[in-house]
Amino acid sequence: MNRLIKITFIASIFLVLSFSVAAQDFFPSAYPDRIILTWSDDPKTTQSVTWRTSSEVSDSKAQLILAPNTPIYLEQVETLEAKTESLDVDSVLANYHSITFRGLKPATTYAYRVGKEGTWSEWLQFRTAPEKGTPFSFVYFGDAQNNLKSQWSRIIRQAYSNMPKAAFMLHAGDLINRTQDDAEWGEWNYAGSFINGMIPSLATPGNHEYDSEEDGSLVLDYHWKKQFSFPENGPKEFSETVYYTDYSDLRLISLNSQEIVVNEKSMETQKVWLEKVLSENTQKWTIITFHHPIYSSGTGRDNTEFREAFKPIFDKYKVDLILQGHDHSYGRGRNLPSGVGNQDPEAQGPVYVVSVSGPKMYNLTMTKWMDRAASNTQLYQLISIEGDRLSYGAYTATGDLYDAFDLIKSEGKPKQFIDRSDKAIQEAIELTPGSETKMTAEEMAEYMRTYKKNK
Numbered sequence: 001m002n003r004l005i006k007i008t009f010i011a012s013i014f015l016v017l018s019f020s021v022a023a024q025d026f027f028p029s030a031y032p033d034r035i036i037l038t039w040s041d042d043p044k045t046t047q048s049v050t051w052r053t054s055s056e057v058s059d060s061k062a063q064l065i066l067a068p069n070t071p072i073y074l075e076q077v078e079t080l081e082a083k084t085e086s087l088d089v090d091s092v093l094a095n096y097h098s099i100t101f102r103g104l105k106p107a108t109t110y111a112y113r114v115g116k117e118g119t120w121s122e123w124l125q126f127r128t129a130p131e132k133g134t135p136f137s138f139v140y141f142g143d144a145q146n147n148l149k150s151q152w153s154r155i156i157r158q159a160y161s162n163m164p165k166a167a168f169m170l171h172a173g174d175l176i177n178r179t180q181d182d183a184e185w186g187e188w189n190y191a192g193s194f195i196n197g198m199i200p201s202l203a204t205p206g207n208h209e210y211d212s213e214e215d216g217s218l219v220l221d222y223h224w225k226k227q228f229s230f231p232e233n234g235p236k237e238f239s240e241t242v243y244y245t246d247y248s249d250l251r252l253i254s255l256n257s258q259e260i261v262v263n264e265k266s267m268e269t270q271k272v273w274l275e276k277v278l279s280e281n282t283q284k285w286t287i288i289t290f291h292h293p294i295y296s297s298g299t300g301r302d303n304t305e306f307r308e309a310f311k312p313i314f315d316k317y318k319v320d321l322i323l324q325g326h327d328h329s330y331g332r333g334r335n336l337p338s339g340v341g342n343q344d345p346e347a348q349g350p351v352y353v354v355s356v357s358g359p360k361m362y363n364l365t366m367t368k369w370m371d372r373a374a375s376n377t378q379l380y381q382l383i384s385i386e387g388d389r390l391s392y393g394a395y396t397a398t399g400d401l402y403d404a405f406d407l408i409k410s411e412g413k414p415k416q417f418i419d420r421s422d423k424a425i426q427e428a429i430e431l432t433p434g435s436e437t438k439m440t441a442e443e444m445a446e447y448m449r450t451y452k453k454n455k
């Protein structure tokens with residue numbers, strides 16, 4: 001074969017191979033994967049864990065031990081049988097296993113592994129929640145949604161390296177892009193890898209975790225309840241999507257905003273439930289998460305009815321912080337009508353945040369309500385609570401501080417808001433790539449005026 005023919009031949013084989021490669025599959029095997037910590041009960045004394053295997057494995061187990069400084073000696077470990085459920089979705093048949101470790105000591109590190117003889121996972125560690133009054137921190141992510149393996153991985157790993165002792169990771173919906181797509185959940189788990197097995201996740205569903213039936217009723221992604229064990233203390237019909245968890249001095253509440261925005265009855269049910277949960281709340285700090293922002297940071301994405309129904313409740317019970325997603329941009333501001341910025345340090349309503357952790361980007365809204373905004377920037381947030389102080393920081397993919405504020409409570413005085421964004425890098429407000437094909441020159445000029453004027 002002469003040289004030219006040889007090169008052409010090799011190039012054609014390469015072309016055939018590159019066109020025949022499908023998206024990466026994440027098929028289950030006998031070895032446990034997708035190991036995820038969540039809480040279905042009290043974080044001080046329980047820890048739930050879920051994992052996946054191929055459908056042939058029907059007798060998976062977990063082993064647990066108080067994490068020793070010595071190597072782990074098997075005669076000292078406790079072995080527990082898992083509950084196993086089958087899931088056949090997107091042409092992938094798998095078994096999902098779950099266990100809730102109970103009777104644990106607060107503020108204590110345990111080691112565990114899952115599987116069975118011959119297929120055990122590595123030993124992983126978690127730490128139970130401390131008693132009330134103990135400082136702690138957690139991570140909050142806006143939508144991951146797209147390019148989970150190739151690009152969202154950069155954010156979750158940077159977040160972990162910035163705060164490896166985070167108490168939990170909160171996902172504000174749209175964890176994946178296509179409902180019931182098993183490979184996307186494979187990518188989400190690949191990006192989180194061992195971090196998901198060491199730091200518990202909490203999540204609220206977004207529109208991309210739902211399908212609609214012909215009659216308009218919503219179907220939650222089948223992976224949700226199999227791979228997460230969230231508290232079942234919400235309304236029955238929104239089990240594991242509407243719930244609350246108490247951790248140290250925080251009550252964290254998840255609302256199901258997809259149900260709220262498409263169904264009036266669902267909105268009413270969640271309103272009644274939220275009033276009850278807030279009226280009985282004795283925790284010092286209250287944070288609520290849901291996917292669709294009631295103050296939108298994206299163009300043409302306002303949720304007026306949702307805002308009118310729930311904002312009075314947030315104000316009445318002095319909720320501290322609202323963590324949202326959906327708009328693929330960043331916005332942080334106070335408690336004012338849409339289109340009005342506010343730096344009032346004594347406003348007593350919640351601070352509202354919209355954020356995005358994945359690489360899909362939208363332009364910022366023209367009706368600016370945010371004191372700090374970002375376009376075209378992937379972010380994660382670290383939130384710390386220590387006694388009367390809540391400290392918030394938003395960080396970029398390289399770990400630069402993008403936004404920061406503190407909330408301070410003192411007996412008998414209004415809550416204090418301290419803007420610390422002067423410590424952060426310059427505000428990113430540029431139009432997202434491709435805007436010139438979607439916007440008129442006039443719209444683009446107005447956008448730049450809005451954001452430059454407000455800087």
Ligand SMILES: [Fe+2]
Nearest residue numbers: 174206207326
């Ligand atoms: Fe969304």
